[in-house]
Amino acid sequence: MPFALLKYGLSSKYPARRHFPKATDLKPAYDVVIVGAGGHGLAAAYYLVKDWGITNIAVLDKGYLAGGNTARNTAIIRSNYLTPEGVRFYDESVRLYQGLSEEFDYNILYSVRGHFTLAHTDAAMRTSRWRAEVNKHLGVDSELIYPDEIARLCPALNMSDDVRYPIMGALYHPPGAIARHDAVAWGYARYAGDRGVEIHTNTEVTGFVIENGRVTGVETNRGRIACGKVLQAVAGSSSRVSALAGFKLPIRTIPLQACVSVPLKPFLDQIIVSGSLHVYVSQSDRGELVMGGSTDPYSLYSTRSTLDFKEGLLGHMLELLPFLGDVKLVRQWAGMADMTPDFSPVMGKTPVENYFIDSGWGTWGFKATPVCGKRMAETVATGNLPALLQPFRLERFYEFEQVGEKGAASVGH
Amino acid sequence: MKIMNCPLNGPRNISEFVWGGEVKAMPSGTEVSPRDWADYVFIENNIAGVVREWWCHVPTSFWFIAERNTVTDEIIRTYPASEVFNRRVEFAAPAKGETK
Numbered sequence: 001m002p003f004a005l006l007k008y009g010l011s012s013k014y015p016a017r018r019h020f021p022k023a024t025d026l027k028p029a030y031d032v033v034i035v036g037a038g039g040h041g042l043a044a045a046y047y048l049v050k051d052w053g054i055t056n057i058a059v060l061d062k063g064y065l066a067g068g069n070t071a072r073n074t075a076i077i078r079s080n081y082l083t084p085e086g087v088r089f090y091d092e093s094v095r096l097y098q099g100l101s102e103e104f105d106y107n108i109l110y111s112v113r114g115h116f117t118l119a120h121t122d123a124a125m126r127t128s129r130w131r132a133e134v135n136k137h138l139g140v141d142s143e144l145i146y147p148d149e150i151a152r153l154c155p156a157l158n159m160s161d162d163v164r165y166p167i168m169g170a171l172y173h174p175p176g177a178i179a180r181h182d183a184v185a186w187g188y189a190r191y192a193g194d195r196g197v198e199i200h201t202n203t204e205v206t207g208f209v210i211e212n213g214r215v216t217g218v219e220t221n222r223g224r225i226a227c228g229k230v231l232q233a234v235a236g237s238s239s240r241v242s243a244l245a246g247f248k249l250p251i252r253t254i255p256l257q258a259c260v261s262v263p264l265k266p267f268l269d270q271i272i273v274s275g276s277l278h279v280y281v282s283q284s285d286r287g288e289l290v291m292g293g294s295t296d297p298y299s300l301y302s303t304r305s306t307l308d309f310k311e312g313l314l315g316h317m318l319e320l321l322p323f324l325g326d327v328k329l330v331r332q333w334a335g336m337a338d339m340t341p342d343f344s345p346v347m348g349k350t351p352v353e354n355y356f357i358d359s360g361w362g363t364w365g366f367k368a369t370p371v372c373g374k375r376m377a378e379t380v381a382t383g384n385l386p387a388l389l390q391p392f393r394l395e396r397f398y399e400f401e402q403v404g405e406k407g408a409a410s411v412g413h
Numbered sequence: 414m415k416i417m418n419c420p421l422n423g424p425r426n427i428s429e430f431v432w433g434g435e436v437k438a439m440p441s442g443t444e445v446s447p448r449d450w451a452d453y454v455f456i457e458n459n460i461a462g463v464v465r466e467w468w469c470h471v472p473t474s475f476w477f478i479a480e481r482n483t484v485t486d487e488i489i490r491t492y493p494a495s496e497v498f499n500r501r502v503e504f505a506a507p508a509k510g511e512t513k
Binding site (some may be wrong): 049239243246248249250251252253297299300301302304306307308341397398400 | 414415427428431432434447448451452455456458459460461466477483484485494
């Protein structure tokens with residue numbers, strides 16, 4: 001019996017709790033400046049406070065709180081990747097996500113649904129089997145299943161052979177989940193803000209002060225601040241900000257679009273992805289079908305939406321769920337994805353001393369929010385890149401040690 | 414639909430084309446360090462502004478160059494690659510004893 005709730009409800013006063021600290025002027029100096037107040041930047045601030053006791057932090061964002069890709073993703077959380085490096089990394093993230101609402105006392109509406117990556121070709125079946133075996137070897141729950149079991153677990157799916165690409169099997173990942181993406185950012189921000197971290201929105205970084213190869217200050221549209229260390233976490237603007245610091249990245253900025261339908265009665269419990277059909281769908285707790293597909297066919301610094309995207313996506317979606325033919329879309333949007341050559345992130349040290357980077361998150365960033373925050377906080381606090389992040393260092397492109405996750409990261413192929 | 418003006422085929426639906434990325438200057442000479450080569454292959458300028466890019470008209474396999482604004486998505490100009498690439502590049506290493 002929730003007595004506390006009852007007492008609260010019967011009380012004559014309803015104390016409102018401010019989520020985030022009031023906006024203040026910038027101080028002259030901070031120990032750590034985080035550029036980008038999205039999920040990753042705010043998570044890094046949280047873990048810097050919680051794990052390392054560092055609170056003299058400013059998180060800057062040129063826009064509103066977590067208004068970039070954190071606000072625009074389709075909120076899928078999973079660890080069924082292809083490479084051992086990738087699987088270990090995303091598995092730590094899923095484990096952190098599972099306890100997150102409790103840990104920072106903010107409901108992120110974490111909903112375990114089961115994730116199905118449908119295979120429509122022999123090659124896809126082979127890759128699914130490969131991923132299942134790598135996952136199992138590393139303790140991640142994934143299994144290759146066949147049409148009979150898919151039909152049993154996903155009764156809404158069209159399993160008929162009378163389509164262009166019949167379903168041959170699927171990589172089934174039971175821990176696959178969705179969460180409220182905004183709540184993840186707000187939960188991290190609230191905890192950090194309560195403990196002294198300053199969050200400055202509408203504060204754009206216009207340059208860096210670099211002396212003898214080390215960053216010592218940050219120029220913003222509200223003045224200059226001195227800093228001990230900088231963490232860049234600005235998906236969509238990674239190349240632009242790194243250019244201000246004098247180095248380039250192996251990143252191309254390409255829009256990723258998504259859309260939602262009108263709310264429908266719950267009929268789809270699962271998260272369905274099809275690499276061959278370039279579509280994925282889940283049903284939110286409001287009943288909306290949240291749908292996405294591949295990235296746009298060329299680079300663009302814009303979040304505009306297109307008719308081409310809808311046509312391509314929905315044509316294939318109707319192959320999987322034909323009864324949606326008369327359902328209307330209610331909203332369409334896009335984010336700007338940092339696409340890397342190997343579909344893995346770029347994290348860790350940069351050519352500038354005390355300047356750390358968390359970028360290259362392409363279409364795979366939301367699920368990694370907790371592990372990024374935790375491990376980038378560790379990197380910033382200790383100055384050393386932990387073993388878990390070593391595979392994702394910027395240097396890997398010069399050492400020809402890429403972490404190829406194209407098959408597992410997205411449907412853009 | 415968005416129209417791309419192919420120098421060979423005229424204005425076509427952009428869905429007939431594949432984007433080939435930024436036109437980058439290839440490191441010259443026969444002794445290019447692995448680091449310089451990795452820079453050329455992987456590292457991008459990725460600027461927000463007018464860029465010169467490779468595009469391929471897939472039905473005719475015709476590669477050409479387009480100048481496009483990567484913020485407004487306006488395609489400013491398209492032209493055949495021969496406008497920029499008009500000198501032969503020697504890849505063969507010089508014979509022993511000779512210098513390039």
